[in-house]
Amino acid sequence: xADIKAVVGLSWEPKIPNFSSATRTKLGVDAKPQETNxxxxxxTQLVDGLFVPPNNPKTLNKLQRKQLKDTTGSNWxxxxxxxxxxxxQKDLQLLKLRSVMDPKRHYKKGDSQTSKxxxxxxxxxxxxxxxxxxxxxxxxxxxxxEELLSDPALATYRKRKVREIEEKNRPADNEKWKNKxxxxxxxxKQRRH
Numbered sequence: 001x002a003d004i005k006a007v008v009g010l011s012w013e014p015k016i017p018n019f020s021s022a023t024r025t026k027l028g029v030d031a032k033p034q035e036t037n038x039x040x041x042x043x044t045q046l047v048d049g050l051f052v053p054p055n056n057p058k059t060l061n062k063l064q065r066k067q068l069k070d071t072t073g074s075n076w077x078x079x080x081x082x083x084x085x086x087x088x089q090k091d092l093q094l095l096k097l098r099s100v101m102d103p104k105r106h107y108k109k110g111d112s113q114t115s116k117x118x119x120x121x122x123x124x125x126x127x128x129x130x131x132x133x134x135x136x137x138x139x140x141x142x143x144x145x146e147e148l149l150s151d152p153a154l155a156t157y158r159k160r161k162v163r164e165i166e167e168k169n170r171p172a173d174n175e176k177w178k179n180k181x182x183x184x185x186x187x188x189k190q191r192r193h
Contacts, residue, residue: 079119080117082118087142087143087145090144091143091144091145092114094144101154102154
């Protein structure tokens with residue numbers, strides 16, 4: 001049986017698995033610790049099993065910068081940077097390309113890169129805009145992309161533009177040699193004689 005030592009006093013040591021952070025070199029074992037992650041600290045940084053921050057101000061500032069939350073700051077009410085989801089990415093791309101969607105509206109050239117800090121919200125109309133500027137429940141969608149795809153006016157414009165591009169890129173057949181009307185028939189007859 002293993003001998004159990006009686007512990008006297010208030011010494012306590014956590015049971016941390018012993019990971020060998022030492023690297024082997026040609027001469028033997030090098031005692032330099034490798035880069036540590038946030039969860040496991042090497043035994044050199046632990047005092048009585050607890051992490052004590054370093055005395056060096058440069059490393060202390062580095063640790064504090066890692067723990068700092070990613071926000072805009074107190075002047076902008078500590079607005080956090082949102083996590084980029086595929087839906088949010090599509091919406092931002094549509095906002096960037098909004099000048100293509102409507103031929104009647106013209107926008108200033110925006111920034112090529114999206115901002116790191118932004119918020120997405122819902123526009124709440126006032127009761128005075130009940131008939132003029134309000135979307136019905138059927139027209140409301142979860143994302144901007146779904147709203148634009150369900151818009152019938154935009155769908156007809158999009159189909160017309162696609163048709164124009166297809167006609168422009170269609171390979172030229174013998175259409176340009178065919179006689180279309182009396183005037184072209186007369187010109188063709190004059191060329192023959």
